[in-house]
Amino acid sequence: MREKSKTHVTLIILVLTILGLFLANRYLDAYKIRIINLSGIYVTLGLSMNLINGMTGMFSLGHAGFMAIGAYTVGILTMPVSMKQMNFFMQPIVPFLANVEWGFLPALLAAGLIAALFGVLIGAPVLRLTDDYLAIATLGFAEIIRVVFTNTQSLTNGALGLKGIPNYTNTWWSWGVALVTMWFISFLMKGTYGKAFLAIREDEVAARAMGINLFKHKVMSFSFGCFFAGVAGGLMAALLGTIDPNMFRITLTFNILLIVVLGGLGKIGGTVIAAVVVTVMMEALRFLDESIDLGLVQIKGIPGMRMVVFSIILIFVVIVREKGFLKRTKGRELTYVKN
């Protein structure tokens, strides 16, 4: 009975999404479509980070790095050969990639898989660190990836970035991937693996005592998260058409973290709503940064004000909802002051 009604809810959501996208594509202008695309991508990003941070309880701040890997994979693989020659005028591109031109789907899958591979390579050594050490190590890795991409001229075109990536991303792609992510993560969390992730989040020691292989499950959750981060990075690259290493600074991770915190750590529905709300707000609050001309009065925008508002929201939410979220992780092991 309960299973059945859940299937109904899923179906209704699916139909509504398709209908909504259809109507949106028909009646909205390019700017609004772009926001819808971004929302879809941020849903994927928020969910993938929530899988790592909220559901498995590992505090990772490396998302921007894995997105960068995905974005560059898609950028390099899908870019037409002639465009590559124009981009790489400082140094020619490495020969084995020079004549590659893939379709979007295989490129997206490659983006996810390469990001996941890096997730395993990076995760295997650092995931035994806890809390803040893990946060700073993953942040470090994201930063290293960015620095490496800035310096590998013949692979990523260095600081110049890539221009003219084909704009494959449309609302069907961005929301299709978002729905697949949603489905996959809820499917994962229903099964044994999901239960193991939650157990690790609640209490690592107890989980280990119950026979859960900590290492295996942590690396698994981390690389799944990285896979979707890579795919989302690829979607982002094909949406914007232009990428450079400086896009993937910690600010990007901060935006995703904001979504995860607002949506609730470990919550799928909340993350989806928060992703849409934050993306729309990011655009809606743009007036804070830019001057608006109202004819008679001119309101002078202050650059940076938007992020000030968002930072205040983040701190406020964390402080206010402190009782509500993470309630179950409030064990002795995880508290602020460890004895």
Added chain:
Amino acid sequence: MGDVSIFLQHLTNGISLGSLYALIAIGYTMVYGILRLINFAHGDIFMLGVYLTFYGVIYTPLPWWLVFILAPLLTGFIGILLEKVAYKPLRGSARITILISAIGASFLLQNLGIVIFGGRPRAFPVPQLLNHVIKLGGVSINVVTFIIPAVSILLLIGLTYFTTKTKTGLAMRALSKDYETASLMGIDINRIISITFFMGSFLAAIGGILWGSRYPQLMPLMGAMPGLKSFIAAVVGGIGNITGAVIGGFILGLGEIMLVAFLPRLSGYRDAFAFVLLIIILLVKPSGLMGNKVTEKV
């Protein structure tokens, strides 16, 4: 002969950068020692210190040396305020929660910096006394390169005296050893935490002034990188340990300068050096060079 003088030049540069990292790292290590919290906003406190000095020197009639003392004191109070607003309401809750709040505070300060000070880079008003080049046996060195380590060492001696000989310092060490027991012994936790934040921020601001005298370009985001690197210095040395923070700072500063000097091909990877070092240390000796071994209690 030429090689030796070039090496000496790099060495002095490395030492002065290292002592800057050390000054900032102390703030991280002291706060972590007591609260087990990475104060992500520490790098931005450093930035505030530099900007306050900048405005003090340019817009007030006060002599520069007085501003160089007043600005760090003011920064210290901002540090106390930061703790009261962003961290105190969360005391006793999950560590991830507080870490998120710290990241939020860091972004708040950075963007407030952009809003208030503007995004354009400014030039730090370096006093003439600190900014002239002297020649020492064929090596020409800016005098500030010597002043930085000298000031740092003086402050370190002061800090060591404070933490080992005074009653407040004793309370601080007690809190970092065992928070719960120490609080049962009648130590006023709020006062000690405020003092810790004050001192950390004060030292960061001094580090900021010296940093500005060495690299006189101010930007609202200037605190992010030195902040992260100094945190790494604190971890490398063993977080919670002041001597460790200093050693870590020197390792990082010297390593960075030497990497650029002797492997110019890798100079683009300068910013990655610190992170590679961090990851190696975390894997080989997670408690840092001087840290106590942490045993997991079940």
